[in-house]
Amino acid sequence: MAVKIKDVARAAGVSVTSVSRVLNNGEHVSEKLEKKVRRAIEELNYSPSLIAKSLKRNKTNLIGVIIPDITSNFQAMILSRIEEIAGRRGYNLLVSNIVEDTGKVVKYLNIYQEMRVDGMVLMHEKLNGDIENFLNKTDIPLVVHADLGMNLPTVIIDDFQAGYDAASYLIAQGHRKIAMIAGDPRDVCAGLRRMEGYTAACRDHGIGSKETLIRHGDYKLDTGYRLMAELLGEARGEFTAVLAASDDMAAGAVNCIRDHGLHVPGDISVIGFDGSQIADIVRPRLTTIRQPVEQISERTVELLLEMIEDEGESWRKDRMKTVVLGHELVERGSCRRIEA
Amino acid sequence: MAVKIKDVARAAGVSVTSVSRVLNNGEHVSEKLEKKVRRAIEELNYSPSLIAKSLKRNKTNLIGVIIPDITSNFQAMILSRIEEIAGRRGYNLLVSNIVEDTGKVVKYLNIYQEMRVDGMVLMHEKLNGDIENFLNKTDIPLVVHADLGMNLPTVIIDDFQAGYDAASYLIAQGHRKIAMIAGDPRDVCAGLRRMEGYTAACRDHGIGSKETLIRHGDYKLDTGYRLMAELLGEARGEFTAVLAASDDMAAGAVNCIRDHGLHVPGDISVIGFDGSQIADIVRPRLTTIRQPVEQISERTVELLLEMIEDEGESWRKDRMKTVVLGHELVERGSCRRIEA
DNA sequence: CTGAAAGCGCTTACAG
DNA sequence: CTGAAAGCGCTTACAG
Numbered sequence: 001m002a003v004k005i006k007d008v009a010r011a012a013g014v015s016v017t018s019v020s021r022v023l024n025n026g027e028h029v030s031e032k033l034e035k036k037v038r039r040a041i042e043e044l045n046y047s048p049s050l051i052a053k054s055l056k057r058n059k060t061n062l063i064g065v066i067i068p069d070i071t072s073n074f075q076a077m078i079l080s081r082i083e084e085i086a087g088r089r090g091y092n093l094l095v096s097n098i099v100e101d102t103g104k105v106v107k108y109l110n111i112y113q114e115m116r117v118d119g120m121v122l123m124h125e126k127l128n129g130d131i132e133n134f135l136n137k138t139d140i141p142l143v144v145h146a147d148l149g150m151n152l153p154t155v156i157i158d159d160f161q162a163g164y165d166a167a168s169y170l171i172a173q174g175h176r177k178i179a180m181i182a183g184d185p186r187d188v189c190a191g192l193r194r195m196e197g198y199t200a201a202c203r204d205h206g207i208g209s210k211e212t213l214i215r216h217g218d219y220k221l222d223t224g225y226r227l228m229a230e231l232l233g234e235a236r237g238e239f240t241a242v243l244a245a246s247d248d249m250a251a252g253a254v255n256c257i258r259d260h261g262l263h264v265p266g267d268i269s270v271i272g273f274d275g276s277q278i279a280d281i282v283r284p285r286l287t288t289i290r291q292p293v294e295q296i297s298e299r300t301v302e303l304l305l306e307m308i309e310d311e312g313e314s315w316r317k318d319r320m321k322t323v324v325l326g327h328e329l330v331e332r333g334s335c336r337r338i339e340a
Numbered sequence: 341m342a343v344k345i346k347d348v349a350r351a352a353g354v355s356v357t358s359v360s361r362v363l364n365n366g367e368h369v370s371e372k373l374e375k376k377v378r379r380a381i382e383e384l385n386y387s388p389s390l391i392a393k394s395l396k397r398n399k400t401n402l403i404g405v406i407i408p409d410i411t412s413n414f415q416a417m418i419l420s421r422i423e424e425i426a427g428r429r430g431y432n433l434l435v436s437n438i439v440e441d442t443g444k445v446v447k448y449l450n451i452y453q454e455m456r457v458d459g460m461v462l463m464h465e466k467l468n469g470d471i472e473n474f475l476n477k478t479d480i481p482l483v484v485h486a487d488l489g490m491n492l493p494t495v496i497i498d499d500f501q502a503g504y505d506a507a508s509y510l511i512a513q514g515h516r517k518i519a520m521i522a523g524d525p526r527d528v529c530a531g532l533r534r535m536e537g538y539t540a541a542c543r544d545h546g547i548g549s550k551e552t553l554i555r556h557g558d559y560k561l562d563t564g565y566r567l568m569a570e571l572l573g574e575a576r577g578e579f580t581a582v583l584a585a586s587d588d589m590a591a592g593a594v595n596c597i598r599d600h601g602l603h604v605p606g607d608i609s610v611i612g613f614d615g616s617q618i619a620d621i622v623r624p625r626l627t628t629i630r631q632p633v634e635q636i637s638e639r640t641v642e643l644l645l646e647m648i649e650d651e652g653e654s655w656r657k658d659r660m661k662t663v664v665l666g667h668e669l670v671e672r673g674s675c676r677r678i679e680a
Numbered sequence: 681c682t683g684a685a686a687g688c689g690c691t692t693a694c695a696g
Numbered sequence: 697c698t699g700a701a702a703g704c705g706c707t708t709a710c711a712g
Binding site: 354355356357358361367368369370373392394395396397398 | 681682683684687688689690
Binding site: 045047048049050051052054055060069070071073076077079080083084087092093094095096097099104110111113114115116137221251255258277278280281282283 | 387390391392395409411416419420423456617
């Protein structure tokens with residue numbers, strides 16, 4: 001882009017100030033001047049530099065999103081909605097896909113900071129010293145999608161309760177022996193809390209939960225398949241139902257069960273988590289805990305823009321906002337009632 | 341970020357030039373100076389502005405990606421790989437999710453241009469006057485993922501041949517009446533070419549293709565389901581196999597067939613397209629045309645960086661590079677051989 | 681090895 | 697309504 005505002009000004013025979021004014025259509029300019037400027041812009045095919053503008057204005061209209069895995073349908077749905085909503089408000093997304101590599105998180109947090117993004121969304125749930133350190137120091141508004149215990153603005157569901165509800169549902173259906181394909185316990189919400197909810201529900205209903213019936217995975221389909229195979233191999237007969245920490249893992253489990261010649265829910269009931277597309281794809285369709293994707297996305301952008309547009313930069317001092325959204329148990333075909 | 345390079349210089353008792361030098365560790369500085377500077381950076385928690393740097397250097401290390409639908413597993417896989425590969429080379433991704441709205445394409449192309457991205461990837465396949473106009477004018481290196489007929493650097497598979505191969509496979513299995521759930525014919529490759537390949541294969545084998553057996557969709561699962569229901573309602577018995585332009589639609593079709601009490605492949609054979617995760621999830625697993633995701637992503641980034649780093653900016657003048665990658669038919673369980 | 685100064689392409693008081 | 701000029705936070709010849 002060789003052509004700059006100065007060239008336009010020269011071509012139109014006006015000052016750069018005036019060109020800038022018609023570009024940002026703030027202060028009034030005469031029709032005649034505006035016409036000249038527009039023509040010059042057109043003729044020169046001028047494209048104003050947002051980089052220069054950002055530097056001057058100290059605002060980039062960029063939001064950095066750190067997402068663990070774009071290929072997860074649930075996460076993609078959230079990202080897609082955030083993009084849409086933020087886009088309408090004039091913000092563009094910088095995204096980095098973490099894929100397993102926790103070390104990348106702090107790398108990208110730093111890059112985003114150097115890029116002077118106006119705000120960030122952190123979906124990653126695992127903390128380490130570097131990340132914690134960064135989060136404590138940064139002045140950039142951010143919203144996290146997990147209860148990191150750091151007094152940061154947060155948008156979440158009550159994962160403990162959701163895990164509790166899922167297990168309770170199974171128990172209400174008559175199940176007494178329930179296995180869990182859980183997430184990574186270092187993921188505070190999706191990993192730990194959901195499992196704690198399950199454990200608590202089992203305990204409250206006096207059926208206990210055996211360590212051997214709990215497996216940990218990374219929320220992916222293949223992992224669900226593999227862990228289900230393990231459970232079938234090592235504890236067949238010790239459970240009549242399985243609770244998975246993601247629909248992807250639940251879907252993998254369903255396929256694994258079927259590949260072993262067993263039936264869902266005839267032999268084993270399966271309940272998922274997330275309410276992603278895949279819950280509808282797999283047969284039988286998954287009974288699952290649906291997270292409110294639309295609300296999560298909306299509230300995230302809302303919260304973030306509120307902080308960004310709060311000139312006082314007081315978001316650090318205010319009592320942090322935590323938005324807890326409701327989840328919903330969606331009954332479909334993957335669970336059945338059994339006799340006590 | 342209140343602290344800037346000048347503050348660091350003052351704190352360290354050196355010039356901003358020197359601070360810049362240790363930051364970019366190019367020219368040599370004395371150990372003593374470097375130590376002072378590093379300490380000051382540490383103490384002030386200084387984060388250099390990439391915005392200012394970009395303005396000065398005329399390089400942003402940003403790549404803008406325009407992707408039709410992030411929630412499509414196939415597209416997410418490509419995006420994820422591009423992010424990974426570009427990230428390793430020091431480039432960050434700006435992404436915008438188009439979702440149906442073709443008008444957003446040119447809007448984002450312009451924003452990316454104003455943002456002075458170093459390069460762009462356009463996955464969207466539908467052209468309109470504005471888009472064409474932009475593509476003809478821009479100086480920014482870009483790679484497209486469809487044969488737009490505009491002499492632009494392109495990374496694709498041979499969609500015609502792939503469609504041809506898929507149909508031929510079905511024909512080789514003994515099928516004589518083949519329906520197609522195609523894409524949007526305005527999508528030159530995924531929509532039009534794949535369908536043309538199918539039509540040509542039918543013609544070459546003397547079995548013709550009836551208009552009534554071709555439906556057009558948007559590559560999504562729900563649409564595949566719906567179009568399959570239409571075919572079943574309006575043309576049941578007139579086909580023994582279906583070729584879909586995406587795995588998502590194929591999966592929807594499979595589920596629809598099953599929900600109608602029929603069997604895949606017992607009653608109807610289904611072949612998909614893409615080789616995305618879902619082809620492995622659905623039961624029976626989908627026989628499909630696998631696109632080389634890894635290569636597509638690699639070659640895209642490679643081509644783009646080649647142009648970006650070509651100082652001569654000669655990419656416009658050179659004969660455009662079109663990279664045509666090979667596809668592969670993966671046999672799984674959704675098709676069966678039938679007697680003539 | 682080190683620093684003073686110009687300049688990247690904009691916006692925005694300030695003055696007229 | 698319009699323009700000259702300072703300045704956003706860096707980098708990079710240029711000079712020493």
